[in-house]
Amino acid sequence: MTSFRSVFPVLALCWLAVFFDGMDVNIYGAVMPYMLDDAGLGMTAADAGTIGSWTTFGMLIGALLAGNVTDWLGRRPMLVASVVLFSLGSGLCAAAGSAGLFGAGRFVAGLGLGGLMPLCLAMVLEFAPPRRAALTAGLLMTSYHAGGMAATGLGMTLAPAAGWRWVFWAGVLPAVIAVPLLLKLLPESPGVLLARGRRDEAYAVADRYGLPRPAPVVAPAAGAKGRLAAIRALFRQESRWATPLLWLASFCGLLLVYGVSTWLPQMMRSSGYGLDSSVSFLMVINAGGIVGMLIAGRTADRFGAVRVSAIWFLLTAAGALLLRNQLPLGVTYLVVAVTGVWLFSAQVMVYAATGTVYRDSERAAGLGWVTGVGRTGAIVGPWLIGVLAQNGNETWGFTAFALTGAVGATAIALVPLARRLSGPRPQSPATVTAKA
Template identity: 55%
Template sequence: MKLIVDNHENNKHDPVMQRTSPRSSKNLAALVVAICWLVVLFDGVDLFIYGAVLPGMLDDPALGLTKEAAGTLGSYATFGMLLGALGSGPLTDRIGRKMMIIASTTVFSIASGVCAAAPSLGTFGLGRFVAGLGLGGLLPIALTMVAEFAPAGRRNLLIGSLMTAHQAGGILAATLGLWLLDSFGWRSAFWIGVLPLFVAVPLVAKFLPESLSFLIARGRLDEAREVASDHGVELPAAAAAKKSTLSLFRGGRWQPTLLFWCASFGGLLLVYGVNTWLPTMMRGEGYDLGSALAFLIVINLGGIAGMLVAGRVADRFGAVPVAAAWFALTAVGVYLLGVHMPLAVTFVVVFLAGVFLFSAQTMVYAAVTSRYDTASRATAVGSAAGIGRFGAVLGPWLGGQLMAAGNQGWGFTVFAASAVFATVFVLLAGLRSKEQLALAEAAGEPVGAH
C-alpha cells in the first residue's frame, strides 16, 4: 500500500501515524488478500460448476438439454456478469467496497439455490443470470481492494495470488463434479453453492476493513481513522473523486482504454469458452468422462502455478509484456489440445495451457491497475472486466454452436485464435498507455504505479 502523508506537521503527533510500519502495512495487506481470496474462491466454484456438471446435465433425459441450448444457457451467467461488472463501480460509490463484496456474494449464493431447485430450464437460466450479476460485481472490487492495500512493489504478485482463488474454485468445481454427478446428481453441486452465504459473508462483515480511500472520499474521516488505528497503518492522502467511465476517454486515454477492452474481450472469450466446454470437447476427442473432468482439474492446477509465476515476473518486467507472452503461449497450448495425443502427454499440455491461460487475463487487469491513477482505477478495472464480459458471453455460446454442429475439433482452433487476438491488442494497449503515462507525468498529473 502506498502511504502518503497529507500534512506532516498535523500528523506527526498522531498516534495512528506513529504506529505505522512496513510490517503493519504488510499485515493489513495479508488480511485483505486472505478474505478476498476466500470470496473469490467461492466465486470461482460458482462460475465453473456449470461446466463441471454440464456432461451430467446433458445426460439427464428429464432436463431435455441439448448442446446448442447448453451453450446459450452457459452465456446467461456471463451476460449477468457483464452487467454486474459495469454496474459495480457506480454502486460501490454509494455503498462502499466492503458492502459491495457482501452484496455480490449474497446474490450469487442465493441464485445457486435457485438453480439447484429449478423446475425448468427457464428458471435455471434465470438463476444463472442472477448469479452472474453477483459474480461480475465481486471480482473487480476484490481486485481493486487488493491493489489499494498492496505494499509497494508487490501489487502484481498479490493480484496474481488473489486470482489463484479462481483456479482453486475451478479445481473444487471439477472435484465436486467427479464426486457428486454419479451419486447425487447435478443439482447437488448447486446446493453446495449456497454455502458462501453462511461462510464467507459473516467473515467479510466481521474482518474485512473498508477501503480507506472510499471512506476519505465520502468524508467519513472518523471511520477512516478508526480503521487505520485498528491496523496500525497511515491514512492515505485524500484522492480526487472517483471518475466516470467517460474520464477514461479524455486526455488521450481513449486509445489505451479501447485497446485494453479489446484485449479483455479476447481473453475472457478464451477463459470462459475453454472452462465451459473443455470436458465436453475432450469427450468428443475420445476421452472418457472421468478423464475429461480430470482435465478441468489439471488446467486449473496449471492456472494456480501460472498466477504465482506471472505475478512475480510482472513485478519485475511489467504486466503488459507478461500478458502478451502468456497469451501467445496459450494460443499454442490450446491449439495442441485439438491434437489427439497419448493421455500422459495430453495431461502435460493441459497443465501448461492452464499455466498461461488464466494468468494472461489476470495480467490484463494488473496492467490496467498500474496504468490508471487512484481516482480512475476502479472504474478502469470495472470497465475492462465489464466490456470483456461480451467475450465471456460469446465464448460459451460459440462453443455450443460448434458442439451442436459436430465441429468440436474447431473449438480448439477458434479459442487459440482468440488468444492471438488478445496478444496483439494487449501489446498495442501497453504502448499507448505508456505514451499516455509519459504525457501525464510531463504535465504534472498524478499517475498510478508503473
C-alpha cells in the same frame, strides 16, 4: 508503515470469497456433461452455451451495478450481497425443473459473481504494501482456481453418485460460511469511508491496519458528472488509441477464460476422452492457473506486463492448437496444465498493463471499462462454443480459442506503440513503477 502482515486479514477473507466465486463459475462446466445426459432436464448443447452466456451477462450487469453503488453502500455490504446472490442462484439451479429455470438461476448467480471479483481486488490492493501489490493480487487470484478445482472435485464425486443437482446445492454453502465471517471481520475501505464523509472511521481503519490516512484528493469520485468526465479522459490524446486496444485484449482474455471454464470437459469428451478424464481436465487447467498466478506478477515486474501478457496469449494459442488432436492421455494432461499456466494470467496481465497507461485520477475508470468491455468476451465465449457443439463441431472450439489468443496477443503488444504515437506519458516513471 504498511506491511504485508497488515493486508493478511483482508487478503484471507477476500481469498475465501473469491474461492467460492471460482467454485460457482466452474461448477457449470464440471457438471455440464451429466446435465446434457439428463433427459428430464431437456438441455441441448445450444441451450448449454446460451445459459453459459446468460451467466456472464449477469456478471456484466453485476459488475456495473456494484461499481456504481459501492460509493453509497460501501464495499463490505456489496461483497456480502454478492456472495448471497450467487449462493441463491446456485440454489435455484439445484431446484430447477427445466433448462429455462436453470438459466434463470445462473443469471442470478452471475449478478453476484460479477461484482465480487473487482471488489475483492480493490480491497486487497488498497490494504497491500505498494511494493507487494502484484504479489498480493496474484495470491488473491489463486483462490479462484482453487475454487475451480474444488468444483471439479465435486463434479467428479457428487454428480455420478448423487446427481448433478447436489453439486449446485453445495454451491449454497458460501452464504452459510463466508457471509458471517465477512460481516464480522472484514473492515470497510478507508477511501470509501472518507468519500461518504465518515472521516474519523476512515482514519481509525487506516491507523489500525498501518495504512496512510486517505486524503480527499484520492477518495473515490462521487456523482455522475465525475464518472462521465473520467470516461471521457480515457480517450484523451495520450491514451485514445491504447484504450480500444486494451478493451480488445480484455475481450479476448475473458472469452478464453469463460469459454474454457464452461466447455473444456465437453470439448475433451467430444475429442474421444472418457467422461471422468474429460471432467478432470478442468481441475488440471485450474491447477495450472494457480501456478500461473504465482509466477506472472513477478515475471511482469521484471519484463513488463505488456510483454508477458502478449507472450502468454501466444502460448495459450499454441496449447489450444495442440489440444485439437487426441494425444496420449499423459501428454494431454501436461498440455492442459501448461496451457492453464498461461491462459488465466494472460488476462490478469492485461489489467496490470492497464494500470500503467492512465493517470492516477483515471486508473479506476480505466480498469472498470477494461473489465466491463471484457465481459462481452465472457458472454460470447460460451455462446460461440455452444453453437459449434450443437452442430457437432466442438473440436473447432480449440481453433477458435487459438485465433482468440493470437488476436489478444496482437492487441496488447500494440499498446506501447499506440502510446508512443499518441504523445508523451502524463506521469513520471516513479509513479508508474509504484502503481503498476
